[in-house]
Amino acid sequence: MLESVLIANRGEIACRIIRTAKRLGMRTIAVYSEADADSLFVQMADEAHLIGPPPARESYLRIDKIIDVAKRTKAASIHPGYGFLSERAEFAEACAENGIVFVGPPASAIKAMGLKDAAKALVQQAGVPVVPGYHGSKQDPDFLRQKAYEIGYPVLIKAVAGGGGKGMRRVDKAADFDAALESAQREAQNAFGDPRVLVEKYILSPRHIEIQVFADGHGNVVHLFERDCSLQRRHQKVIEEAPAPGMTPEMRQVMGQAAVEAARAVGYVSAGTVEFIADGREGLRPDRFYFMEMNTRLQVEHPVTEAITGLDLVELQFRVAAGEALPFSQEDLAIDGHAVEARLYAEDPEKEFLPSTGKLWALEFPEGEGIRIDTGVETGAEVTPYYDPMIAKVIAHGETREEALDKLAEALGQTIVAGPKTNAAFLKKLCEAEGFRAGQFDTGFIDRNIDSLGVGPQPLDHIAVCIGAENLLDRARFLLQNAVFGRSDEPRSPWSLLDGFQLLGTRMAGLPLLVDGERVEAREVFSRMSPTISAVTVSDGEPWRDTSDPDRYAEREIEVPHGVYIIRNGRQTLVQLYDPFDVDLEHMDEGGTVKAPMHGKLIAVFVQPGDRVEKGQRLAIVEAMKMEHVLVAPSDAEVAEIAAEPGAQVAEGARLIVFKTEE
Known part of the structure; x- marks a missing residue:
């Protein structure tokens, strides 16, 4: 077994690799950016080394910095996890040049499968079916638009490099092709440093089914059955499962063999995934599935394969990287x-x-x-x-x-x-x-x-708001009673009550709140005979809602300095006391402002001062957490000001584009 490993990644996959490596008795070395200094994976590793500022291009994508740490710490191997450098052939080559074992496939296999167009041509020669489309190198927009017309809409534009749904756009009609192509190319450039795309026929009723393959350096290649990753949003997987619903033994055998042949075609070693798209209109059929791409790394969804096979895929990666043969054959494997x-x-x-x-x-x-x-x-x-x-x-x-x-x-x-x-x-x-x-x-x-x-x-969760309001009132009352009387259990007279006291009728006190950042008015209702709260009612333009409902509940109340989080039915509601003097002047809405919807990077602005825009027109793009978000005009208007420059990091709520207001 390898003596040590540097994990060239972060987050949950770094933690996952560290757990298996420690079980195998390996010394674990983490690298981290400034943003991850206090992260869990840094704490778990035997040692950790800073490699740069938060942006990935200055830290986790810096091959030179990672190799330098590996050499200084005498790391026997590097595990790339997934994402970042995991599918960069130059990273595998740099490891080899410096005598460090790369826990993954050889650089030649990464190169062969790294570009979708070349990979499709390669597996096609091995007899694996591919999706109809244009997989060539010509990238002229007019040419690609013509190819899309010839293929027939709907089509799918896909980045030649990378994966994870980046640089991928479905186009249903010719009028949308140019904007989709531009967006896909820009996202591909930002994510993979390569703007090239291919254009394919979009399969109607598609099922996304992938086969987990594993190969060693002794010529053994097996598949560990399939995973169904069809539940997706914006081409990003949401829920994955194994085995695939509706999979027949015949189709499993055919798809599994196709995946094994694809791996053999490139001399593959280690864990890899061959992704297929299946036409599911009439169920899963052996003659209706097509090769999409091969991911030359561990997949995010590998735990479902581990669950049904009883295998630790990371351990297998380490053993194969150390030169061991796979301890089983295809006939030894079964689904549990x-x-x-x-x-x-x-x-x-x-x-x-x-x-x-x-x-x-x-x-x-x-x-x-x-x-x-x-x-x-x-x-x-x-x-x-x-x-x-x-x-x-x-x-x-x-x-x-x-x-x-x-x-x-x-x-x-x-x-x-x-x-x-x-x-x-x-x-x-x-x-x-x-x-x-x-x-x-x-x-x-x-x-x-x-x-x-x-x-x-x-709709507003009124019960959550009421529970939160009661929590805030109890906290405020406790603090005030301590401040006024020195203790919270001091008997109180009507003259010492900290509420809206009155002699007759039901006592009530208004309570202005912020609920998830929006103004809400609550009303505190007191019993005539008791100084305690009997109900809190909430109004948001609807009738008052009384919290005396016996079915009201909260799964959790989490008190924080700025309010209280109420967790109900998997949904969180932040309830805060409204402070009219706590105003964010910089980000205040001036009646015609487009603001950043989240923290991120402003990567493009399509308008300038003086432009007339129509409702729904593209104005700008903000990139956050590796995804592009298009901002559109809320109404017809004239642009008065561009408040941020492309390339700038912007905070949530920051002013980006200001429109002229009516005089």
């Missing part, structure tokens, strides 16, 4: 039960899944048989805008698919997150969705069912 994984992200489904940053005031996960949590953060950690917004992977394993989904839904419902908004409630509803449960889904399932999954603005 069913596993499902959900990606818990710091994002807000009620605001079009905008990334959400900030301090994790509380982070708690359930424990139980068949439940696994992979995370790289803990309570008190900061979710920054610099990296992927994943908080954790929640994995459930059961004897059947129904049991696994039940366990996952229950685990998501018991997950507590306070601070950044998350998609926990959305994931739970997805697990419980009737069509998904019935196996009637494809990659468009989420988009078709978006309204029923709790996406978009949701």
Whole structure:
């Protein structure tokens, strides 16, 4: 076994690798950016070394800095995890040149599969079916537009390099092609340093099914069965499972063999994933699946494969990298039960899944048989805008698919997150969705069912607001009683009450609140016979809501200096006392302002002062957590000011574009 390993990554995958490496008796070395100085993976490693500022291009993507640390610490190997440098052939080559074992495939295999166009040509020669489309090198926009016309809409524009949904756009009509191409190329350039794309036929009712392959340096290649990754949003995987629903033994054998042949074609070694798109209109059929790409690394969703095979894929990677042969053959492998994984992200489904940053005031996960949590953060950690917004992977394993989904839904419902908004409630509803449960889904399932999954603005949770208001009042009363009387349990007379005292009728006191940043008015109602609260009622333009409802509850109340988080049904509500003097003058809305929806980088502005814009017209693009977010004009208007320069880091709520107001 290798004596030591440097993990050239961060977050949950760094923690995951460290756990296995330590179990194997290896010395673990972490590298980190300034933003990750206090991160969990840094604490877990035997030693850790700073490699640069927060932006990945100045830290985690710096091959020279990582190799320098590896040489200084005498690291025997480097594990790249996934993302960042994991699929960079030059990184594998740099390791080899410096006598360091790269825990992954040879550079030649990374090169062969790293560019989607070349990879498709290669596997096609090996007899693997590919999606119809243009996979050549010509990148002239007019030429690509013509190819899209010849292929027939809808088409899919895909970055030649990289993966993870970056540089990918579905185009349904010719009028949208140019803007989609420009956006895909820009995102591909930013993510992979390569703007080239290919254009393919978009398969209707597509199922995204991938095969986990594993190869050693002795000529042995096997597949570890399939994973279904069809539940996606913006081409990003949301829920993954193994095995794939509706998979027949015949199709598993055919797809598995195709994946093995693709791996053999490039002399593959280590863990890899061959991704296919299947036409699911008439179920999964052996003659209706096509090669998309090969990911020459460990996948985010590898835990579901581990759950159904009982294998530790990271351990296998280390053993193969050390020169060992695979300890099993294809005939030795079998599927045990069913596993499902959900990606818990710091994002807000009620605001079009905008990334959400900030301090994790509380982070708690359930424990139980068949439940696994992979995370790289803990309570008190900061979710920054610099990296992927994943908080954790929640994995459930059961004897059947129904049991696994039940366990996952229950685990998501018991997950507590306070601070950044998350998609926990959305994931739970997805697990419980009737069509998904019935196996009637494809990659468009989420988009078709978006309204029923709790996406978009949701009604105010009045009970959460009332519980929060009571909490704030109790805290304020406790502090004031201590300040006035020196102790909180001192008997009080009517003259010492800290509320809206009156002699007759029901006493009430108004209570101005901020609920998730919006003004809400609450009313505190007191019993005539008791100085304690009997109810808090809330008004938001609807009738008063009384909290005496016996069914009201909160899963958790998390008190923080600036308010209280109420967790109910997987949804968090931040309740604060409204302070009329606490005004953000810099970001104040002046009646016609487009603001940054999240912390991020302003990468493009399409207008200038004096331009007339129409409602819905593209104005700018903000990039955060590796995703582009297009800002559009809220109405017809004239641009008065551009308040930020492209390339600048902008805070959530920062003024970007100001319109002229009517005199």
